[in-house]
Amino acid sequence: MCPNCKKDTFSAWDKVKSNKPRKCSECGIIVKPAFFRSALSLSIAIFISTICSGLTIYIFMKLIGPISFTYIWIIALPLLIGGILPIILWIKVNDWFVPWVLEKA
Numbered sequence: 001m002c003p004n005c006k007k008d009t010f011s012a013w014d015k016v017k018s019n020k021p022r023k024c025s026e027c028g029i030i031v032k033p034a035f036f037r038s039a040l041s042l043s044i045a046i047f048i049s050t051i052c053s054g055l056t057i058y059i060f061m062k063l064i065g066p067i068s069f070t071y072i073w074i075i076a077l078p079l080l081i082g083g084i085l086p087i088i089l090w091i092k093v094n095d096w097f098v099p100w101v102l103e104k105a
């Protein structure tokens with residue numbers, strides 16, 4: 001959401017994908033995500049994602065028991081679930097936590 005005109009010109013994903021300044025298509029102000037909070041939020045996300053994927057793999061291995069090396073690729077599944085689900089939630093949290101700041105022209 002644009003901090004100036006409150007129109008939905010920026011998405012939560014916009015805050016995540018780049019730290020570059022961008023222009024609101026409705027009111028024309030130039031904003032960028034607050035740098036420090038953005039960096040902090042990203043480090044927390046990587047941390048949580050790593051723990052979650054590790055934990056998911058651990059639970060998964062416990063459930064299926066020993067597997068042969070041929071099926072080792074199956075570990076990619078819990079790795080993806082455990083790693084990506086927290087990121088999807090995090091994008092929402094990040095949108096709330098990281099404010100847009102005005103870029104001085």
Ligand SMILES: [Zn+2]
Pocket residue numbers: 002003004005006007009024025026027028029
């Ligand atoms: Zn705007």
